[in-house]
């Protein structure tokens with residue numbers, strides 16, 4: 001829309017001078033050029049490939065929210081694998097592979113000592129997802145002593161299985177791996193949904209029923225807990241519940257990535273079960289809830305919005321990246337459950353065009369803010385903002401030939417169901433090798449806290 005107008009506007013020359021992005025999602029070339037700028041600008045935050053720096057991580061460590069946690073870097077590598085698939089641009093593949101190699105840690109399961117003391121189940125999952133993406137995208141295994149992509153994801157899975165905890169809440173994963181970290185009491189959606197998605201992807205890639213059984217178990221636990229609730233005919237997936245009171249109440253926050261993580265897992269299971277009704281219903285409920293909550297009618301019904309923090313402009317760096325995951329996972333869902341394509345693609349397309357119009361800020365005139373529903377730059381910028389725009393604009397180019405590979409459809413990553421199993425399974429044993437300091441503790445664990453104003457904002461918005 002914008003691009004066709006542009007040709008007749010006298011302003012056009014001026015706009016391109018300021019560097020604003022110009023996207024016509026029906027043109028592969030237009031998307032290629034826009035996403036190439038977005039990826040470039042995102043990678044200006046990354047210096048891990050420069051000599052003396054640590055590959056794989058973004059600026060940190062995190063004592064406050066002005067830095068990037070380790071998990072978001074893992075998420076970024078996954079987004080760049082998808083970017084390469086969407087556009088064919090291989091520029092960042094060497095950095096992606098170097099990062100995914102460098103951060104595996106001594107047990108080859110993405111629990112490296114520098115991060116281990118703060119490790120959340122969800123943090124490790126985002127690195128596991130990136131390894132899975134490499135396998136599903138057909139990136140050749142590195143070879144030599146280095147584990148296969150699939151084995152890395154299996155090692156994450158093997159590390160996490162023993163963390164399933166039935167002593168409280170009838171099951172579920174705690175957010176944090178280690179009891180000394182803030183948030184250990186919480187059983188949250190992203191950790192449970194993360195393990196669920198990883199299980200579903202491993203089941204589909206390998207055909208091994210054990211993973212599918214776990215996917216069922218975890219999904220059923222979430223469904224039976226207060227995390228999943230139906231209200232006014234829509235599925236609400238809340239953020240977390242507290243094991244200290246046996247999960248008898250729930251934090252009423254809705255985040256787009258909690259829908260995304262479960263959506264892709266359900267789509268993987270739908271495909272794995274050859275289109276079962278059970279998983280179709282789950283996909284439909286998640287998609288409907290996501291459409292209702294994150295594509296608000298107030299903004300036309302097709303523009304993805306993180307309602308809890310964007311209107312109030314108080315998203316932290318984690319939250320500023322969440323729409324990237326919903327975008328990418330909706331896109332893959334449209335391939336695995338093709339009947340969803342007609343409802344998913346218009347939402348991705350409209351969001352992509354809207355995102356481009358929010359990428360008009362900063363010194364270069366094309367940095368992205370968060371408020372895709374506005375054409376005025378919201379003044380924010382960062383890795384998350386770039387990643388979200390990159391993901392949603394790139395995702396408009398997804399085609400059936402990008403359906404994630406499996407071992408029976410051309411995937412070549414080799415399976416090692418025992419990967420990582422010689423790692424210490426009592427997690428606290430880890431720290432007999434890597435003792436904790438109080439500084440580590442202080443840095444540990446951010447809470448997915450939002451400012452009260454945002455919650456009130458959402459309530460008002462729901463009431464309206």
Ligand SMILES: *[C@@H]1O[C@H](CO)[C@@H](O)[C@H](O)[C@H]1NC(C)=O
Nearest residue numbers: 043044046049050051092095
């Ligand atoms: C690091 O990667 C960026 C692209 O992400 C590239 O422009 C830069 O040249 C790389 N630096 C080194 C030292 O390889």
Ligand SMILES: *[C@@H]1O[C@H](CO)[C@@H](O)[C@H](O)[C@H]1NC(C)=O
Nearest residue numbers: 054055102103104105112114
């Ligand atoms: C861990 O931190 C040290 C010190 O900054 C660094 O030299 C090393 O490369 C890091 N390792 C990983 C896997 O990030």
Ligand SMILES: *[C@@H]1O[C@H](CO)[C@@H](O)[C@H](O)[C@H]1NC(C)=O
Nearest residue numbers: 167168169170171245246247
């Ligand atoms: C804790 O919750 C689980 C699942 O809802 C329930 O089965 C169990 O009986 C509860 N335990 C206590 C002590 O209330």
Ligand SMILES: *[C@@H]1O[C@H](CO)[C@@H](O)[C@H](O)[C@H]1NC(C)=O
Nearest residue numbers: 207212271272273274275276
């Ligand atoms: C799905 O179909 C494949 C191929 O026809 C078959 O081998 C497999 O057992 C089926 N899976 C389920 C869960 O029905």
Ligand SMILES: *[C@@H]1O[C@H](CO)[C@@H](O)[C@H](O)[C@H]1NC(C)=O
Nearest residue numbers: 158208209210211415417418
């Ligand atoms: C399937 O996965 C489970 C769990 O990792 C493993 O114990 C089992 O050996 C695997 N089966 C096959 C045939 O690979």
